Amino acid sequence: MADGNKRNIPIKLGDFSVIDSEFSNIRERFDAEMRKMEDEMTKFRSELMNRESNFFKSTTSSSSSTTTSSDGRTGGGEVRTWLDGLDSPLIQPDGDDNKMLKLRFDVSQYAPEEIIVKTVDNKLMVHAKHEEKSDSKSVYREYNREFLLPKGTNPEDIKSSLSKDGVLTVEAPLPALGPGETRIPIAQN
Numbered sequence: 001m002a003d004g005n006k007r008n009i010p011i012k013l014g015d016f017s018v019i020d021s022e023f024s025n026i027r028e029r030f031d032a033e034m035r036k037m038e039d040e041m042t043k044f045r046s047e048l049m050n051r052e053s054n055f056f057k058s059t060t061s062s063s064s065s066t067t068t069s070s071d072g073r074t075g076g077g078e079v080r081t082w083l084d085g086l087d088s089p090l091i092q093p094d095g096d097d098n099k100m101l102k103l104r105f106d107v108s109q110y111a112p113e114e115i116i117v118k119t120v121d122n123k124l125m126v127h128a129k130h131e132e133k134s135d136s137k138s139v140y141r142e143y144n145r146e147f148l149l150p151k152g153t154n155p156e157d158i159k160s161s162l163s164k165d166g167v168l169t170v171e172a173p174l175p176a177l178g179p180g181e182t183r184i185p186i187a188q189n
Contacts, residue, residue: 004121108166119155
């Protein structure tokens with residue numbers, strides 16, 4: 001297989017800890033998620049009770065419903081697209097309407113000079129290799145990860161950094177819709 005468009009991505013060493021920055025407010029985020037879940041359960045219970053009471057009534061009654069028009073607008077008039085509903089821990093907002101692909105790799109068992117990050121065509125490749133030999137033992141570790149990048153991702157815009165606790169973070173801006181591409185709204189019930 002030919003290497004095609006190959007580019008090594010430099011790794012920026014940082015004096016920061018991913019654990020400190022990502023988990024500093026974990027309790028608040030957990031509590032917020034629990035409140036959202038409790039609200040959803042209350043709403044679900046209420047809808048279930050309404051349906052149950054309507055089912056057992058001998059007369060028909062009108063019930064409220066949320067309508068979605070054919071152009072993707074909900075009852076509130078907002079337009080939703082596939083990218084708006086994309087909920088992935090790998091994709092994070094970056095500025096106005098831009099999204100950023102953020103990948104993390106645990107390479108804590110490797111020295112920075114043993115790690116290589118590169119792109120080949122539309123693949124991101126992370127490779128690390130450690131060899132240690134002495135009279136009494138030999139140690140050999142190898143780490144390989146490949147990630148298929150979204151079509152249109154510019155390899156020149158990909159950045160990587162290595163935290164002091166050995167977490168390699170690779171960030172790539174997601175491509176905007178190109179010419180001839182149209183966002184199709186998704187109707188949600």
